[in-house]
Amino acid sequence: MDLxxxxxxxxxxxxxxxxxxxxxxxxxxGNRHFHLVGSIHMGSRDMAxxxxxLLKKLRQADALIVEADVSGDxxxxxxxxxxxxxxxxxxxxxxxxxHKVTDELGISASLFSTQPLWQIAMVLQATQAQQLGLRAEYxxxxxxxxxxxxxxxxxxxxxxAASQIxxxxxxxxxxxALLNDTLAHWHTNARLLQQMMSWWxxxxxxxxxxxxxxxxxxxxxxxxxxxRNIAWRDQLNAMPPGQYxxxxxxxxxYGEGNxxxxxx
Numbered sequence: 001m002d003l004x005x006x007x008x009x010x011x012x013x014x015x016x017x018x019x020x021x022x023x024x025x026x027x028x029x030g031n032r033h034f035h036l037v038g039s040i041h042m043g044s045r046d047m048a049x050x051x052x053x054l055l056k057k058l059r060q061a062d063a064l065i066v067e068a069d070v071s072g073d074x075x076x077x078x079x080x081x082x083x084x085x086x087x088x089x090x091x092x093x094x095x096x097x098x099h100k101v102t103d104e105l106g107i108s109a110s111l112f113s114t115q116p117l118w119q120i121a122m123v124l125q126a127t128q129a130q131q132l133g134l135r136a137e138y139x140x141x142x143x144x145x146x147x148x149x150x151x152x153x154x155x156x157x158x159x160x161a162a163s164q165i166x167x168x169x170x171x172x173x174x175x176x177a178l179l180n181d182t183l184a185h186w187h188t189n190a191r192l193l194q195q196m197m198s199w200w201x202x203x204x205x206x207x208x209x210x211x212x213x214x215x216x217x218x219x220x221x222x223x224x225x226x227x228r229n230i231a232w233r234d235q236l237n238a239m240p241p242g243q244y245x246x247x248x249x250x251x252x253x254y255g256e257g258n259x260x261x262x263x264x
Contacts, residue, residue, distance in 0.1 A: 021051055022196075022204040022250055024260045031241040035061070036260055038204075038250030040196050041070070042129045043138030047200050050143050054245075058147055062242035063154035067249065068161045070136070071145040076161040082114040083174065089117065090176070097183045105131065118168045118175025121182040125189065132193055140200070141247045158232050158248070167223075177220050185215035196250050210254040226257040233262040 022038030035057055040047075049055075058064060083089060086109070090098070095109075098120075102109045105127050112120045136142060148155055159167075168175060182189070192213060199205060216224065229252055236246065252259045 022199040026260050026263045033243045035245045037247045038253045039140040039247040041139045042134035042136050044133045048138050058245050059151050061245045063156050063244055064148040065156045065244050065246040066141050067158050076165050085113050116174050117179045118171055121179040124182055144247050188213050188215055212255050229259045229262055
């Protein structure tokens with residue numbers, strides 16, 4: 001059984017990615033098949049509907065596995081603590097950099113005055129994505145969730161929104177490093193978003209050794225990417241026999257310590 005597993009894995013690796021969307025197949029011993037989809041949490045209008053072959057895979061699957069079920073109307077940003085004014089929490093240079101970005105976005109930095117620093121970073125990133133024409137209702141995981149519910153498929157969360165917020169709340173200095181990285185790599189983030197959109201609209205990556213710009217400091221990459229990939233690997237390794245479509249952020253599929261590599 002193990003020999004056949006490795007032979008099949010070898011031939012799949014030689015064949016490469018034959019999908020028109022970013023995806024990698026991983027088959028584990030015990031007849032467990034995972035179709036890992038590189039999701040973008042916000043998408044453009046022309047990213048809908050999803051490819052027919054991907055929807056067929058979902059209909060044939062035993063369950064859809066996602067980071068968090070984002071198909072509801074509830075906002076995860078509730079009951080968050082408030083903080084002292086930004087001027088008391090970040091340096092003058094950081095404040096100037098923040099004002100430069102908010103001016104570019106056409107919003108007021110005063111909106112963020114008492115918010116957690118990690119939340120400011122996430123709102124900035126979401127606003128940047130909106131200005132690039134992306135919307136949450138066209139996000140890949142959102143569309144897959146809607147299709148799964150329509151097909152009455154089981155939905156399994158790897159984390160859930162509450163756990164994701166708890167992780168962000170535990171970042172050192174209330175997420176100062178995430179805000180700094182967001183500001184420092186502002187234009188690189190925009191290019192990376194456009195690159196990931198092109199994976200869905202034009203040509204997906206052909207292998208998981210893809211080199212991508214690193215917009216996280218090493219400590220943040222470890223917490224937000226690598227450690228989560230390890231936790232997800234353990235959860236997926238524990239799944240019973242079956243076929244699964246797994247939608248996780250596209251950056252988790254490529255680069256250092258990526259999820260497919262860890263699963264194999």
